Amino acid sequence: MAKILIGTCGWTDPDLLRSGWYPPGHRDTEKRLRYYTTRFPLVEVDSPYYALPSPRTTALWADRTPPGFRFDVKAFSLLTGHPTRPAALPPDLRGHPRDEDLRTEIWNRYAEALAPLRHSGRLGTVLFQYPPSLTPGPKAESFVRTARERARDWPFAVEFRDPAWWHPDRADRTAAFLRDLHATAVATDTYDGVQPAPVTTPGLSVIRFHGRSPHWGKGTKEDRFRHAYTERELTEWLPGIQALAEAADELHVLFNNCCADAAPTAARTLQDLLRTGLPHQRGTTSRTAP
Structure with a gap:
């Protein structure tokens, strides 16, 4: 059975910081990340979707986390076909035509930025989340295949929104x-x-919990992702989690219901359910204090 890693989509969301989830005194990013790693062994980073990080930043992430910790990292918006503001591009590329040459250059810089995570063994996967506008068909398959060819030596996960x-x-x-x-x-x-x-890959399976807000797909970010998972809702997932865990080496479960402390609360609840619901799993579901 797979090693099950549970975490949240981010550790610096403003609503999370205001919620009081972090203990007093954890005001800087280093202390917050170090504290987060005492609660969960996995985190998803969505900031690279909006702008390319620097290798120095990702090297600090690696240095501040223990061996075995994993970062799943979202691909930059241009690489997945999402609208991308010119200001999100590196300054020297803002006047470049939006073509395959630009995507190739962006991928090369993105890969350079993530290299410290990969070399330190901290990279879980690169998440390519495709927009609802990417509908099935030969053209879409070609678009995804081209991205995979650029990332041929990297772990590569795909979430289709259509x-x-x-x-x-x-x-x-x-x-x-x-x-x-x-x-x-x-x-x-x-x-x-x-x-x-x-x-679809024996090494990894991924589940992302986005919340069950009726405003899903519309409204503000807070409206779309505002949901507190109940124990019953998470219990219903246990058979599916077990099925995926039996077919992969590692299973990543991520909570994206990022309003206040709803995500870490749901993640902790699922950790507790798995301790009693899947007694024969190998590996750990958490790195939490008693």
């Missing part, structure tokens, strides 16, 4: 496509329902 990719009439083709790319399929939990995904 549910048509996993419609029963197409699910087998999507799974075969991702297996051919050696890309990890990402399962999701949203207001629209649970979107299961098969294990």
